[in-house]
Amino acid sequence: MFYAGLALNGLAIGCVAALAAVGLLATYRVTGVFNIAFGAIAVFCAYVMWQCVRVWRMPVSVSALLVLGIVAPGIGLVLERLVYRPLRRSGASGLLVATLGVLVLQLGLVFLLWGGRSYVDAPSLLPAGDVRLVGTLRLSNATIVELCVVALVAGLLTVLLKATRVGLMVRAVVDDRDLAEALVPADRLAAGGWAFGSFLAGLAGVLWAPIYHLDPYSLTLTVLETMGVAVLARLTSLPVAVGAALAIGVAQTELTAVHPAERWQGLVDAFHTNLFVLVLFAALMVVPRLGVRGSGAGGGVAGGLGGLQRPGARRTSRSDLVGRLPFGALSLVLTLPLFFDPADLRAALAVPALAVVFVSLVVATGYAGQISLGQAGYAGLGALFMAKLAEGGTPWLVALFLGPLLVVPIGWVTGYPAIHRRGLYLALTTFATAAVVARFVFAQPVFVGGLAIARPRGFTDDHWFYGLELACLVLALLLVRSLHTGPLGRALVALRDSEPAALSAGVDVRRLKVFVFACAAGLAGLGGALTTLAAQAFNPTDFDPVQGMVWFAAVAVWGVDSAMAAVVGAAALVAVDVGTVQGVSGLLIGVGAVLLGRFPGGISALVQRAGDWLGTPPRRSVGERRLSPAGRALAAQLRERRAE
Amino acid sequence: MSGSLRITGLRRQFGGVAAVDGVDLDVPSGAVTALIGPNGAGKTTLFHCVTGIDTADAGTVTLSGKELSGLPPHVRARAGIAWTFQRIELFAGLTVTENVRVGAENRRGRPLLAGLLGLPDSRGAATRATAAAVLERLGLTPLADVPAGMLPGGTMRLVEIGRALAAEPTVLLLDEPASGLDDDQIARLAEVLRALAADGLAILLVEHDMRFVTGVADHAHLMVAGRIELSGRPDEVLAAPVAREIYVGES
Numbered sequence: 001m002f003y004a005g006l007a008l009n010g011l012a013i014g015c016v017a018a019l020a021a022v023g024l025l026a027t028y029r030v031t032g033v034f035n036i037a038f039g040a041i042a043v044f045c046a047y048v049m050w051q052c053v054r055v056w057r058m059p060v061s062v063s064a065l066l067v068l069g070i071v072a073p074g075i076g077l078v079l080e081r082l083v084y085r086p087l088r089r090s091g092a093s094g095l096l097v098a099t100l101g102v103l104v105l106q107l108g109l110v111f112l113l114w115g116g117r118s119y120v121d122a123p124s125l126l127p128a129g130d131v132r133l134v135g136t137l138r139l140s141n142a143t144i145v146e147l148c149v150v151a152l153v154a155g156l157l158t159v160l161l162k163a164t165r166v167g168l169m170v171r172a173v174v175d176d177r178d179l180a181e182a183l184v185p186a187d188r189l190a191a192g193g194w195a196f197g198s199f200l201a202g203l204a205g206v207l208w209a210p211i212y213h214l215d216p217y218s219l220t221l222t223v224l225e226t227m228g229v230a231v232l233a234r235l236t237s238l239p240v241a242v243g244a245a246l247a248i249g250v251a252q253t254e255l256t257a258v259h260p261a262e263r264w265q266g267l268v269d270a271f272h273t274n275l276f277v278l279v280l281f282a283a284l285m286v287v288p289r290l291g292v293r294g295s296g297a298g299g300g301v302a303g304g305l306g307g308l309q310r311p312g313a314r315r316t317s318r319s320d321l322v323g324r325l326p327f328g329a330l331s332l333v334l335t336l337p338l339f340f341d342p343a344d345l346r347a348a349l350a351v352p353a354l355a356v357v358f359v360s361l362v363v364a365t366g367y368a369g370q371i372s373l374g375q376a377g378y379a380g381l382g383a384l385f386m387a388k389l390a391e392g393g394t395p396w397l398v399a400l401f402l403g404p405l406l407v408v409p410i411g412w413v414t415g416y417p418a419i420h421r422r423g424l425y426l427a428l429t430t431f432a433t434a435a436v437v438a439r440f441v442f443a444q445p446v447f448v449g450g451l452a453i454a455r456p457r458g459f460t461d462d463h464w465f466y467g468l469e470l471a472c473l474v475l476a477l478l479l480v481r482s483l484h485t486g487p488l489g490r491a492l493v494a495l496r497d498s499e500p501a502a503l504s505a506g507v508d509v510r511r512l513k514v515f516v517f518a519c520a521a522g523l524a525g526l527g528g529a530l531t532t533l534a535a536q537a538f539n540p541t542d543f544d545p546v547q548g549m550v551w552f553a554a555v556a557v558w559g560v561d562s563a564m565a566a567v568v569g570a571a572a573l574v575a576v577d578v579g580t581v582q583g584v585s586g587l588l589i590g591v592g593a594v595l596l597g598r599f600p601g602g603i604s605a606l607v608q609r610a611g612d613w614l615g616t617p618p619r620r621s622v623g624e625r626r627l628s629p630a631g632r633a634l635a636a637q638l639r640e641r642r643a644e
Numbered sequence: 645m646s647g648s649l650r651i652t653g654l655r656r657q658f659g660g661v662a663a664v665d666g667v668d669l670d671v672p673s674g675a676v677t678a679l680i681g682p683n684g685a686g687k688t689t690l691f692h693c694v695t696g697i698d699t700a701d702a703g704t705v706t707l708s709g710k711e712l713s714g715l716p717p718h719v720r721a722r723a724g725i726a727w728t729f730q731r732i733e734l735f736a737g738l739t740v741t742e743n744v745r746v747g748a749e750n751r752r753g754r755p756l757l758a759g760l761l762g763l764p765d766s767r768g769a770a771t772r773a774t775a776a777a778v779l780e781r782l783g784l785t786p787l788a789d790v791p792a793g794m795l796p797g798g799t800m801r802l803v804e805i806g807r808a809l810a811a812e813p814t815v816l817l818l819d820e821p822a823s824g825l826d827d828d829q830i831a832r833l834a835e836v837l838r839a840l841a842a843d844g845l846a847i848l849l850v851e852h853d854m855r856f857v858t859g860v861a862d863h864a865h866l867m868v869a870g871r872i873e874l875s876g877r878p879d880e881v882l883a884a885p886v887a888r889e890i891y892v893g894e895s
Contacts, residue, residue: 479760486768487749488759494735494746500697501733505807506721506750515756634786638796641826 006253008139014249015146016211017276019204020222021229021241022153027197028235029161031190032174033084034424036099036549039223040106041198042205045072046122046214047114049206053123060123064206072202076194084194085187087597088177092424093371094600097593100373100553103220105590110216111583118215125206146207153200154238221546225435227428228280231287248275266446274439281432284425285417330567334470338463345462347578349534351571352469357527358555358566359476364520365552366560367483367492368513370418371427373549375524377434380442380543382407382525383532387451397456400472400533404525411521412514419513434545442540451538469530473567476523480563483516492516550589557592559604569603648672648846649694649725649815654703656689663689665870666703671815673846676837678857678878680850681867682890687850688730690867691817695727696720707815722751726813728804730820730850736793740784740803743792744775747810771810778806781839783832797824802833809840816840818849822856834860854882854891866890 020039027035035041045067052063079102087094110116130140161167166189172180173189180186208219226245233241255272259265271278337348357379364372386403390396418429441447459465483489494502495509503509532538541547558569576585592602599606649671656664663686671677679687692698694705696717705712712720721727726747735743748771765771779785782802787795792803801824808816822830830853837860841847851857857864857878864878866887874881881887 478762482760482762485762486759487745487754487765487771488756490735490738490742490746491750493737493742497735497737498733500717500729501735501804501807502746503697503717504695504721504727504729504733505747506718506811507746508718508753512756519760631786631788631790635790638799642796 002254003257004137006257007250008133008137008143010250010253011147011246012140012143012211012249013252014246015143015150016204016208016222017226017229017249018150018242018245019146019207020219020226021233021245022150022238023197023200023204024223024226024230025233025235025238025241026153026157026200027193028230029157029238030170030174030193031080031084031197032177033095033099034230034235035102035197035201036096036224036227037102037106038197038201038204039220040103041072041075041201042208042223043214043216043219044075044106044110044205045202046205046209046219047110050119050122050209050214051114054119054121060125063123064125067206068199068202072198073195074198075202076196076198077191079198080191080194083594083597085190090597090600093427094597096371096424096427097553097556097596100549100556101590101593101596103590104550104553104586105594107216107220108583108586108588108590112581112587116216116582118213120213122209122214124210126210142207142211149203149207150242154242158238217546222276224431224546225276225280228276228278228283228432231280231283231425231428234287244279248279251275266444270440270444274436277432277435277439280428281436284421284429284432330564334473334567334571338466342462345466347574349462349466349469350531350574352466352473353527353530353534354551354574355473355527355567355570356476356530357524357551358558358570359473359480359563360520360523360527361552361555362560362563362566363480363483363523364517365555366562367480367496368516368520369496370415370430370513370517370520371552372430372517372520373427373552374414374430374432374434374437374545375520375551376543376545376548377437378407378411378521378524379528379531380540381410381437382522382528383538383543384441384448384451385525386529387453387532387538390454391452395456396454396533397459400456400529401526403529404522407525408518408522411518415514415517415521419510419517431545431549434548438540438543438545442543448538448540453532453536453538455533455536465533469534472526472530476526477563477567479519479523483519550586553593554589556596557589557602559602561601562604562608565602565604565607648708649848650706651690651694652704652706654690654693654705655701656686656693656698657701662870664693664700667867667870667872669865669872671846671848672863673814674841674844675862676841676847676849676860678849678851678861678864679867680852680854680857680864680881680887681873685867686870687867688819691727691819691850694720694817695725718750721811721813722753724814725817726808726811726815727817728801728808728819728821732797732800732804732824734792734800734804734807736791738792739789740792740795740806741775741779741788743803744778744806744810745771747807748774748778748812751811774810774812778810781809781836782806798826798829801825802829805833805836813845815846815848818847818851820850820852822851822853830856858882 024035024038027033027038048071049063049067052058052066053060083098083102084095087098126142126145128141130138131144132138161171169180169184170189170193172184173186177186177190205219212218229241229245229248232244252272252275255268255275258268260268334352337345337351340348357375361372361375364370364375382404385406386399389399389403394402414433418426421429455465456468459468483492491502491507491512494505494507495512499509528543531542535542554569554573555566558565573585576588596602651667651669654664654667655662665686667690679690681687689698693700696712696715696719700713707723707725710723712723715723735746738746749765749767754765779788782805784799784802784806787799792800795803801821805818805821821833825833834856837847841862849861861878864876864881865872866874866881868886868890873886874884882891
């Protein structure tokens with residue numbers, strides 16, 4: 001059945017999605033950056049608009065001019081100058097982390113400035129009312145205007161890029177900025193591209209806010225969900241994106257008219273409210289040969305984590321921090337909460353649990369080279385499996401470890417398609433997995449309703465439970481340790497440094513990557529199970545996909561290579577969250593992620609470099625310290641020869 | 645002929661251009677075979693099709709009579725083919741010894757779970773010995789503990805060759821092994837390759853340094869525009885008019 005009335009409602013939904021998708025793609029086409037933060041910029045602009053009109057009592061037209069003419073493009077210019085220009089050589093991952101940083105930062109700002117409150121009185125630019133089509137069918141003015149905006153932007157941009165000189169120059173800059181610099185004013189063009197992209201984000205936010213209500217997450221999430229539309233369009237075709245967005249919007253509302261047998265109704269409801277997420281997931285699984293600018297066509301791989309890792313960082317048993325002095329100091333600090341007063345100890349319970357999740361991110365990203373934005377999904381599944389096992393009669397202590405173990409095969413299955421993807425698509429695939437799990441599992445009462453969470457017998461007291469958490473953390477760190485020693489550790493470093501060479505040495509690269517990714521999923525599951533036990537309740541918000549993004553950004557800031565840094569990072573995040581107002585941690589992580597291009601490897605690399613500098617006699621280079629006298633002589637010889 | 649590599653009817657097309665256009669090539673064991681030809685002749689593409697990095701459109705590659713077509717690179721590596729890259733590919737974060745050990749210890753798969761659980765590696769001593777022997781042979785022993793990323797280009801090449809040798813292959817493919825090496829290193833490399841061939845290894849190399857080729861190779865094949873134009877002893881091939889045209893510019 002096809003209902004015309006529903007279809008028109010769907011058109012309204014599709015319109016907003018199309019606006020977001022066009023904004024995403026337009027930004028991508030004119031800047032070469034897939035701006036995940038698009039939605040966050042939109043939300044920020046909408047809040048500024050609200051502030052101007054409702055608090056400062058400015059006229060709507062003046063406010064709109066201010067927001068769309070100055071604030072939005074200004075954000076773009078600032079981001080280009082401070083964030084993206086310094087990052088232009090750091091590859092897909094560096095850019096991805098920076099956009100994530102901007103997203104987290106903007107959300108943090110919204111929380112700080114407006115307390116994250118939502119408002120229903122966002123000012124509208126558009127005329128109220130609707131237009132009668134035929135019979136009782138009506139189309140609201142807002143939808144009509146949005147359709148026009150979408151068509152206009154898509155049409156104009158297509159023509160501009162394909163048929164004009166400026167378009168050619170923009171494409172040249174997006175393709176290879178360094179090369180284009182010699183021929184065209186690349187910096188000015190890139191700045192213009194960003195100003196335009198942010199303007200579109202501002203426009204989307206200002207148009208969106210009055211239709212739905214203004215809150216920090218809604219548009220951010222919608223934009224993340226519409227990434228599926230962008231993937232369907234292979235990040236290039238604006239018309240395909242618009243068509244797909246409208247079609248999905250219509251399909252979504254048409255599904256509301258489907259009424260199957262009672263027991264399936266919940267599933268159908270989940271489908272129609274989450275069609276965009278499903279499309280994202282399906283598109284990433286199905287659309288073949290997705291390629292991304294700047295991530296290489298499939299040859300060299302070391303660039304895959306450009307910017308995230310310190311170049312030439314060593315990761316073998318000898319030089320890693322694990323097992324050395326900081327480990328001792330850290331374990332001392334981690335036992336301190338046992339002497340805290342009860343309230344503080346309770347807050348500290350979150351630290352080891354989060355640390356285990358962060359360590360899992362180090363394993364997935366630092367060791368297997370997989371950007372994982374989906375760790376929240378695995379964490380939640382670990383908690384859920386544990387609870388279900390316990391419900392079935394398994395003792396809690398056994399379930400705590402068995403549940404996460406069950407996540408390993410899921411990590412394997414979902415990691416397999418992900419490793420065929422690179423850079424941006426890999427990240428999107430992991431995010432889509434988490435989003436699907438969140439919507440179809442964690443949000444469904446069938447699965448999570450009436451879950452009773454109890455701590456294992458003997459560990460119900462906070463002190464004992466904290467001890468149990470520390471034991472789990474040590475287990476996680478031991479696992480990491482075995483990942484950088486022996487043949488397995490060498491194979492992993494080999495894989496990171498040169499994938500073709502690792503293959504030539506007989507390393508089964510694909511199997512190794514999936515294996516490590518699956519292990520990381522299991523670890524995340526353990527972290528999630530601990531989180532749930534610490535809170536003594538299963539909170540789906542703990543495992544929100546956006547949460548996974550924040551975690552990833554945090555780990556990237558502390559350094560994806562270092563498990564120690566991840567533990568410190570988890571403690572710091574919990575401390576900031578407990579000690580300050582909401583938004584501060586986001587702000588800090590955001591600033592860190594945005595600046596990551598300037599200090600590759602994050603905080604741990606900075607610390608390590610400082611340590612190297614302090615511990616090295618001034619005249620000798622780092623390499624020489626390890627040489628025998630004969631080796632030193634040879635090195636000197638080599639240096640001479642090079643100098644000649 | 646045991647341990648030899650046989651390529652038959654190999655073809656690889658990019659769009660409308662056949663980069664490798666029906667190549668038949670035997671790489672016998674116990675000898676050094678050189679593949680020469682101008683840039684863009686398809687030599688590296690041929691290499692890639694043999695190693696599995698690229699997939700041939702037609703033709704077969706057999707190693708000691710065993711068909712390799714369709715197998716992924718790491719399986720071919722384990723089957724006994726070792727190769728180096730035109731652009732140096734090293735594990736910059738590992739030391740010279742560790743680089744070579746990676747070549748030695750991945751010849752046979754080891755259960756990943758054993759590694760994860762930190763079980764001792766039963767072949768550890770053997771692979772360490774192999775790596776040490778290879779370093780000795782290439783004169784790299786004094787540099788054993790230097791991070792590979794800190795070495796000069798020529799030495800990196802030797803480490804790469806060492807990694808390939810550590811897998812104890814039956815066939816060794818070298819893509820421009822002499823480029824970036826100084827005269828001493830080239831002489832040493834030639835010596836090592838001769839010795840390896842005498843031990844029964846089948847060696848195929850792509851090289852532009854003709855002095856090196858004539859010094860080390862037993863057979864040479866001239867490849868032009870995806871086809872083998874000429875085969876024979878290196879000096880014969882280089883003396884032929886078609887080769888002189890390419891390398892000296894005489895017509």
